Amino acid sequence: MRILVRTSKLAIWARRLALFSAALILISTGLHFFGQIAADVFEISLVIGTVSAGAAFLIGMAAYVVLWFTGDRGWAPASVGLLLGLLCLGPAGIVLALSEFYPSTADVTTALGAPPQLLEAQPNESGIDPETVLASFPNLITRAYQIPPQELFSLGQSLVRANGWEILAATPPTETSTGQLNALRRSLLGFENEIAFRVSPNPIGSLIDLRAASLDPVYHDLGDNGRAIEAFLLALDDRVSTYIQDNMAQPVPEEPPVPESDLAPDAQPDAQ
Known part of the structure; x- marks a missing residue:
């Protein structure tokens, strides 16, 4: 069978x-x-x-x-x-x-009162408490650096290029006016986000504020924007520190020796 x-x-x-x-x-x-x-x-x-x-x-x-x-x-x-x-x-x-x-960071900024303006992304009212976002991303605060605004803007712009973000618009600051840069960032899965940073003059140097927002409306971005601009600010801290160290490490020029003919008669050595 x-x-x-x-x-x-x-x-x-x-x-x-x-x-x-x-x-x-x-x-x-x-x-x-x-x-x-x-x-x-x-x-x-x-x-x-x-x-x-x-x-x-x-x-x-x-x-x-x-x-x-x-x-x-x-x-x-x-x-x-x-x-x-x-x-x-x-x-x-x-x-x-x-x-x-992570809380949703579909639209997150370091300047809650007056965030940098967006060019392509739409403001996203996620309803997340700013204190909740700050608890998860403690570095998302306004930065104050003791360097000129033009130099800070240049450092931020070079960091944007190093990250491979596409620059949409860039207006450099002056000693009395603010400047802003807007860029487009793509996440690992292909989602597009707009990054904007604003550099303002300050009595001790300059200030920088950041904002990141998803181009497409999303309910939760899994903290992607928060991690992106937090990493940007930490990298900017390192670049500013290197800039300050390089400019403070410039050697002081030595004074040229004074010719003997210019010395006072009492200061000239006795003839043997």
């Missing part, structure tokens, strides 16, 4: 859903990074991919149980569905962790 060994349909469907989820997440991420699809389409694709990955993981677990009792074939496709589905659930887990750890 020939025993018919079948392949579990649950295992097959677990693998199909896991492969579909992985392909959807990877392709949509690449297309969004290169600007081929809009942010809302990318977010919908991620939701569909995450739901498919969760279904693949659960069906894979169910296939394991069925295969254990029936002895059917399908351990390999069930394992693909289980492990690949779990891997595709990783981004969703990271998003949940970041949303719990």
Whole structure:
């Protein structure tokens, strides 16, 4: 008598859903990074991919149980569905962790009363308490440096270029007027954000304020803007410190020796 060994349909469907989820997440991420699809389409694709990955993981677990009792074939496709589905659930887990750890910084600034003006991004009223943002990003405060405004603006502009941000507009300051720079920053996943910094003259040197806002309306940016401008300010601190050290380390010129003919008669040495 020939025993018919079948392949579990649950295992097959677990693998199909896991492969579909992985392909959807990877392709949509690449297309969004290169600007081929809009942010809302990318977010919908991620939701569909995450739901498919969760279904693949659960069906894979169910296939394991069925295969254990029936002895059917399908351990390999069930394992693909289980492990690949779990891997595709990783981004969703990271998003949940970041949303719990960081407040939304979809529109964040160091100057709450009069933030720098935006050129392309729309103001985002996230309703987040500024004290909550400051607790997570303690370096997001107005900086005061004892250097001229023009030099501070130049240091900030060079740092923007070093970060690879696209400069939208730049108006250098003077000794009596403020200057501002607006730039476009792309996150690792392709989301676009506008960064603006304003340099103002100060009696002891100059002040700088920053603002970062998402171009597309988002409910929660997972603290991305906050981390970006906090890192910018810390890097600017280092550049300003280096600038001050280099300018204070300039050698003092030595005084030329006084010729003997210019010495007073009493100061000339006695002739032997």
